[in-house]
Amino acid sequence: xxxxxxKIVMYPWFGMGHLTTFLHISNKLAERGHQIFFFVPTKxxxxxxxFNLHPDLIKFISITVPHVDGLPHGTETTADVPFPxxxxxxxxxxxxxxxxxxxxxxxxxxxxxxxxTHWLPGMARKLGIKSVLYFIISPATxxxxxxxxxxxxxxxxxxxxxxxxxxKLHTHEARAVDMINNIEEFGSGMKYVERMIMAAEExxxxxxxxxxxxxxxxxxxxxxxxxxxxxxxxxxxxxxPTSTLDEKWxxxxxxxxxxxxxxxxxxxxxxxxxxxFQELVxxxxxTGLPFLAALKPPLETETVEEALPEGxxxxxxxxxVVHGDWVQQQLILSHPSVGCFVTHCGWGxxxxxxxxxxxxxxxxxxxxxxxxxxxxxxxxRVGVEVEKGDEDxxxxxxxxxxxIRLAMEGDxxxxxxxxxxxxxxxxxxxxxxxxxxxVDEFVHKLKCxxx
Numbered sequence: 001x002x003x004x005x006x007k008i009v010m011y012p013w014f015g016m017g018h019l020t021t022f023l024h025i026s027n028k029l030a031e032r033g034h035q036i037f038f039f040v041p042t043k044x045x046x047x048x049x050x051f052n053l054h055p056d057l058i059k060f061i062s063i064t065v066p067h068v069d070g071l072p073h074g075t076e077t078t079a080d081v082p083f084p085x086x087x088x089x090x091x092x093x094x095x096x097x098x099x100x101x102x103x104x105x106x107x108x109x110x111x112x113x114x115x116x117t118h119w120l121p122g123m124a125r126k127l128g129i130k131s132v133l134y135f136i137i138s139p140a141t142x143x144x145x146x147x148x149x150x151x152x153x154x155x156x157x158x159x160x161x162x163x164x165x166x167x168k169l170h171t172h173e174a175r176a177v178d179m180i181n182n183i184e185e186f187g188s189g190m191k192y193v194e195r196m197i198m199a200a201e202e203x204x205x206x207x208x209x210x211x212x213x214x215x216x217x218x219x220x221x222x223x224x225x226x227x228x229x230x231x232x233x234x235x236x237x238x239x240x241p242t243s244t245l246d247e248k249w250x251x252x253x254x255x256x257x258x259x260x261x262x263x264x265x266x267x268x269x270x271x272x273x274x275x276x277f278q279e280l281v282x283x284x285x286x287t288g289l290p291f292l293a294a295l296k297p298p299l300e301t302e303t304v305e306e307a308l309p310e311g312x313x314x315x316x317x318x319x320x321v322v323h324g325d326w327v328q329q330q331l332i333l334s335h336p337s338v339g340c341f342v343t344h345c346g347w348g349x350x351x352x353x354x355x356x357x358x359x360x361x362x363x364x365x366x367x368x369x370x371x372x373x374x375x376x377x378x379x380x381r382v383g384v385e386v387e388k389g390d391e392d393x394x395x396x397x398x399x400x401x402x403x404i405r406l407a408m409e410g411d412x413x414x415x416x417x418x419x420x421x422x423x424x425x426x427x428x429x430x431x432x433x434x435x436x437x438x439v440d441e442f443v444h445k446l447k448c449x450x451x
Contacts, residue, residue: 006034006446007109009129011100012136013116014041014065014089015078016268017348021136022113023051023058024236025209028439030054037107039063039100041076053239061103066095068187079268090116090195091187097123104129110450113207118195121202130449132231133203137347137368139210139218139230140167140375145177145367146196152178161224163217166378172393173370180367204449205229209236209351211438213428214380231445234438235429237351238330245331252292252321253332259339262291262404263358265329266344270365274298276394278309280363281322283400285312289408290319293342294327333358340408342400345369350376354429359407359422361386363395382422383407384414 008029012022019040026036035057040048042062052058065076071088075081081089093116101123104112108127113134114120121131135142144167147159155174158167169177181193188195200206210232212219219230244250253261262284266272272280277298284291301307304324329349333341333356341356343349345364350372353360360383364373377385384407387399406414428434 004447005032006111006443007107008034008036009104009107009109009112010036010038011112011114011117011120012134014044014076014093016044016047017346018115018136019044019048019077020051021209021236021348022134023048024238025113025134025207025233026058027051027053027239028233028236028435029443030057032439032443033057034443035059037061037103037109039103041065043074044076050243063096063099065089066092068092068095070186083269087183087185087192090185090192093117094119094188101127111446114199114203116195116199118190118199118202121199121204130204130446131202132205132207132446133199134207136209138372138375139208139215139222140165140379141368141371142200142206143218143221143225144371145181146193146200148181148191148193148197150178150182154178161221163221165217165374167371167374169370170388170390170393172389172391176366177370200226203228205231205445207231207233207442209233209347211235211428211434215375229445229449231442232438233442234435235351235354236439237355237429237435238348241328241330243328243331245328245335249292249327249332250335253335253337256290256319256337258336259357259408260290261335261337262287262289262293262340262342263332263338264291264293264295264342265327265349266295266363266365267346267349268326269296270344271296272298274301274307277304277307279395279397280400281312281320282309282397283404284320285316286397286401287404289340289404290337291316291321292327292332293320293322294329295322295324297324340404342404345372345376347372354426357426359419360384361400361403361407380421380425381417382425384418 010022012018038060040060045060068088068091111130112124113132124131152174155177156169182191223230297304298307304322330352338358341353341358342361362373362377362383362385364370373385376383384403386395386403388395409415
């Protein structure tokens, strides 16, 4: 390792979206010769190996996840447990502190990147190590959601000093955010929002995969609020997959006209109630277009097949597939037949969508997805959000079909505007040298923190 190269430890939250996002930035840093030590739960490492593009510089270090009463034995990531048990998993992660401390003493890195482990900055400081709170969510989300309020109405509006924008929450969304932020976490005596605010206040810098051209006003808000550097890694677009699309999906997609297929995927964790699952797929049917939906089985069901509306499979057999398992999202989005992406608005999914030509239909579920949807559908006007009830958060099949038609058909004013803005944003993301200049500046600012 050269004398100007950095040694960095990565310790992301045990959720696959967090682990893969931290690995994406690790790849960009390793590309420049920096050495990465990446903590990962033991059995989960095999799922990440394929995304490690620099195994000579990115070394995985296996962590045994301590058992906490109430967690199923063998739990390692959020994929192993339902949402209500996440606070137990955070407690398990907190119990790894002695192990992490011993590794930090031994490895003596320049930096440790983290997100949920609020105790890490203090530990790192004592060892002379700088800490970077690296968010997998957008600056707008952090600015809007991370505030110590315990009032549903307060969350419906932005916090004091938040820049003018289209970012606001509906009643049902504010209620959900208030509940998540203010539940006291198992074993720590802290609320989730207190954990995140402490992490932001204690770290040496905050890092994001974002661009000043898109979210500059939110970055300035965060710098003022937390009084510390906010450094940007740029879009950190995932590298093109080295694998090819499974023959099964390639053959199916090849049957349809260019830009005609609706692709829907809600990430690895989102599960709808059965009635809403049915409204969603019936909305696809209503459009008359071919569709491929990769969805988790609805709550209280074992398979997607048993949850499908009566007669649905027969009626859509020639043009529709509802698949209950993982698919190669990045490769499907780049297929010429795909014209529309119905997304849960995860920040990682946006990154994959932006480098392709499909139009965006926005269906956020929880947390940061809500802010992302307003940012994309409101501030940037690059997608169409499906209408939901303000109080109950319910959508209809007609609402789903309407949003898809608006996004895909360019003859409406909204459709024209969204498609034009979407094209400009893709052009921006694909601009030659954009990502390189951002990552180079990110590294430069890291080195400045050491001076």
